[in-house]
Amino acid sequence: MVEKKYSVPGISCKHCVQTIQMELSDLDEVSSVKADETSKVVTVLLSEVEAESQVLNLLEEIGYPAAKELT
């Protein structure tokens, strides 16, 4: 398992948090996902590091592009 954190400035309310958590948890390689409204950080636990590009692509697709990787 690999934990990754991304800064996602587009998070502005609980709905954003819900959308991100719902969409990312649909990916098989994502074991857990947590989006935080206050810090605007998305934390994912990946079964393999290669899944990172899928996570970043999906975030962009749903309108919440990651500004930068924090870990």
Ligand SMILES: [Cu+2]
């Ligand atoms: Cu929102």
